[in-house]
Amino acid sequence: MNNIKVLEGSEAVAWAVKACRPHVISSFPISPQTHIVEALARMVANGELNAEYIRVESEFSAASVLAGAAAAGSRSYTASSSQGLLLMSEVLYASAGMRLPFVITGVNRSISAPINIQVDHQDTMSLRDAGLIQFYVESCQEAYDLHLAAFKIAEDPNIMLPVMVCMDGWVLTHSYERVEFVDQEAVDIFLPPFKPEHYLDPKNPKTWGSYAESDVMMEFKYAIHKAMTEGKPLIKEILNEVSELTGRDNNGFIEAYRTDGADVILVAMGSVAGTIKDAVDDLRNTGKNVGLVKIRCYRPFPYEEIWEAVKDANVLGVMDANISMGSEGAVGLDLKAKMISKPEAPMVIDFIAGLGGREINSKTIAKLVDRAEQVYSSGIVMPEADWVDLNASILP
Numbered sequence: 001m002n003n004i005k006v007l008e009g010s011e012a013v014a015w016a017v018k019a020c021r022p023h024v025i026s027s028f029p030i031s032p033q034t035h036i037v038e039a040l041a042r043m044v045a046n047g048e049l050n051a052e053y054i055r056v057e058s059e060f061s062a063a064s065v066l067a068g069a070a071a072a073g074s075r076s077y078t079a080s081s082s083q084g085l086l087l088m089s090e091v092l093y094a095s096a097g098m099r100l101p102f103v104i105t106g107v108n109r110s111i112s113a114p115i116n117i118q119v120d121h122q123d124t125m126s127l128r129d130a131g132l133i134q135f136y137v138e139s140c141q142e143a144y145d146l147h148l149a150a151f152k153i154a155e156d157p158n159i160m161l162p163v164m165v166c167m168d169g170w171v172l173t174h175s176y177e178r179v180e181f182v183d184q185e186a187v188d189i190f191l192p193p194f195k196p197e198h199y200l201d202p203k204n205p206k207t208w209g210s211y212a213e214s215d216v217m218m219e220f221k222y223a224i225h226k227a228m229t230e231g232k233p234l235i236k237e238i239l240n241e242v243s244e245l246t247g248r249d250n251n252g253f254i255e256a257y258r259t260d261g262a263d264v265i266l267v268a269m270g271s272v273a274g275t276i277k278d279a280v281d282d283l284r285n286t287g288k289n290v291g292l293v294k295i296r297c298y299r300p301f302p303y304e305e306i307w308e309a310v311k312d313a314n315v316l317g318v319m320d321a322n323i324s325m326g327s328e329g330a331v332g333l334d335l336k337a338k339m340i341s342k343p344e345a346p347m348v349i350d351f352i353a354g355l356g357g358r359e360i361n362s363k364t365i366a367k368l369v370d371r372a373e374q375v376y377s378s379g380i381v382m383p384e385a386d387w388v389d390l391n392a393s394i395l396p
Contacts, residue, residue: 003180003181003183004178004179004180004181005178005179005181006176006177006178006179007176007177007179008035008140008173008174008175008176009140009143009167009172009173009174009175009176009177010032010033010035010036010038010039010173010174011035011036011039012140012141012143012144012177012179013036013079013105013143013144013147013165013167013173014035014036014037014039014040014043015039015144015179015181016143016144016145016147016148017036017040017077017103017147018040018043018048018049019148019181019182019184019187020075020077020103020147020148020151020187020191021049021050021051021075021188021191021193022051022074022075022076022077022103022151023051023052023069023074023075023076023194024051024052024054024065024066024069024074024075024076024077025037025040025044025051025052025053025054025076025077025078026054026056026061026062026063026065026066026069026076026077026078027040027041027053027054027055027056027062027078028055028056028057028058028059028061028062028078028080028084030059030080030081030082030083030084031081031109031117031169032081032107032109032117032169032170032173032174033079033080033081033084033105033107033169033173035173035174036079036105036107036173037078037079040053040077041053052069052074058087059080059083059084059085059087059088060087060088060090060091062078062080062084062088063078063088063091063092063095063104064091065078066078066091066095066100066102066104066162067091067094067095067098067100067102069102070095070100070101070102071098071100071199071200071208072199072200073194073195073196073199073200074194075102075151075155075193075194076102076103077102077103077104077105078102078104078105079104079105079106079107080104080105080106080107081106081107081108081109081123081169082109082110082111082112082117082123083111083112083123085106085123085124085126085127086111086123086126088104089126089127089130092104092127092130092131092132092162093130093131094209095131095162096130096131096132096161096162096224097131097209097220097221097224098208098209099160099161099223099224099227100160100162100208101154101155101159101160101161101162101163101196102154102162102163103147103150103151103154103162103163103164103165104132104162104163104164104165105143105147105164105165105166105167106123106124106127106134106164106165106166106167107166107167107168107169107173108120108121108123108124108166108167108168108169108270108321109123109169110122110123110355110356110357111123111126116356116357117169118169118170118356118357119168119169119170119171119270119271119321119354119357120321120322120354120355120356120357121136121166121269121270121320121321121322122321122322122323122355124136124164124166125322125330126322127164128298128299128330131161131162131224131228132161132162132163132164132299133150133153133154133159133161133162133163133164133228133235133297133299133300134163134164134166134297134298134299135149135150135163135164135165135166135296135297135298136166136167136269136270136295136296136298137165137166137167137172137270137271137296138270138271138273138274138294139172139177139271139274140172140175140177140179141177141178141179141180141248142250142296143165143167143172144179144180144181145242145246145248145250146165146242146250146296147165148182148187148190148191148242148245148246149238149239149241149242150163150165151163151191151194152190152191152238152241153234153235153238155194155196156231156234156238157196157197158227158230158231158234159227159228159231159234159235160196160227161224161227161228166269166270166298167270167271168270168271168272170357171271172271180246180248182245182246186245187245190241190242190245228299228300229300231300232253232300232302235253235297235300236251236252236253239251239252239253250296252296252305253295253296253297253302253305254293254294254295254296254297254302254305254306254309255273255292255293255294255296256291256292256293256309257273257276257277257280257291257292257293257294258280258281258284258290258291258292259291259292259293259309259310259313260291261289261312262289262290262291262313263288263289263290263313263314263315263373264288264289264290264291264313264314264315264316264317264369264372264373264376265290265291265292265293265309265310265313265315265316265317265346266280266290266291266292266293266316266317266318266319266365266368266369267292267293267295267306267310267316267317267318267319267331267335268292268293268294268295268318268319269294269295269296269298269321269331270321272319272321272354272360273292273294275360275361275362275365276292276294276319276365277292278362279362279365279366280292280365282362282366283365283366283369288369290369291309291313293306293309293310293316295331298331301334301338303334303335303338306335307338307342310346311342311344311345311346313346314346314347314376315346315347315348315349315372315373315375315376316335316346316347316348316349316372317349317351317368317369317371317372318331318332318335318348318349318350318351319351319353319354319360319368320332320350320351320352320353320385321353321354321355322352322355323352323355323385328350328352328384328385329350329351329352329385331350332348332349332350332351332385333350335348336348336350347375347376347381349371349372349375349382349386350382350385350386351368351371351385351386351387351388352385352386352387352388353368353388353389354388358388358389360388364388364389367388368388371386
């Protein structure tokens with residue numbers, strides 16, 4: 001019997017982490033992720049969760065604690081945001097290279113300067129090359145479900161990589177939603193205790209992260225890439241297990257929403273997907289053939305699944321809440337790089353939208369669809385990204 005509660009998104013994540021029985025939790029507060037580690041601190045203090053809760057002096061230390069704990073064979077967890085995730089970046093690259101499995105909740109928040117605490121995806125997307133598996137969630141319920149999957153994915157002997165579950169700050173972490181929990185007994189069956197094949201043991205000494213010359217460095221990097229790409233079937237299998245556990249259909253790398261027969265398909269990640277679905281329904285009622293592909297798993301990149309959903313469309317409007325400075329949005333770049341091998345592929349237009357929490361509503365979506373149709377009709381391929389709702393009057 002599953003339990004239903006109405007609670008804050010941060011607390012839903014904390015309950016999911018608690019159900020996974022981590023041995024070590026490291027904590028450094030940074031908005032808007034603080035409520036997650038606060039809730040876990042209460043659980044530990046109240047004796048509800050048997051874990052070593054470590055308060056550290058920085059996010060660099062928080063990631064270092066996870067690396068050490070994972071190397072010692074402990075199930076480990078933390079959460080961070082924005083500048084904090086960037087401060088962790090050195091340790092995260094190293095942890096992936098040492099194949100240390102742990103879970104991080106990446107609560108999305110814009111990166112300074114100027115200082116902005118609202119949501120976009122620049123922080124977690126800046127870590128896309130670090131070797132972390134990345135998921136992006138639309139709702140608090142999806143955040144709960146994917147945290148259950150994250151530990152099992154990270155700890156699979158054929159993967160052994162950090163997993164980051166990314167959720168939009170404030171929009172999800174501080175909103176209240178109806179969330180259905182899985183009973184602890186069922187979680188324990190789904191996620192048995194972590195038993196790594198390799199771990200630090202004085203009786204059997206091993207080395208992690210030792211010096212590597214050019215004769216082996218490339219092979220180490222390839223091994224991470226291979227774990228992600230060849231690990232796709234394992235990730236899908238685990239997502240399917242979570243779907244069976246919860247009774248909810250959230251087991252795909254993507255969600256294709258009303259894409260059958262769609263001429264224009266929008267591509268997006270995160271909580272904005274809910275707004276886009278409403279807008280798609282409204283636009284369909286006006287006769288426009290519009291659909292949505294929500295990317296749930298960004299790394300490894302699910303190109304095959306996206307292709308099956310979009311191959312019959314005329315144009316893709318990619319909504320990137322990030323920008324690779326001097327180029328385009330990261331998702332748009334990924335899709336264009338993959339689509340170039342398909343002569344019959346839809347046109348891809350990259351839209352930079354929602355940076356720093358800039359509002360995206362149904363009118364914004366309708367405008368994007370009109371723009372995509374206009375560009376497609378012109379037959380002119382856009383060489384650069386289209387910045388949505390840019391205020392020219394305040395540009396330098």
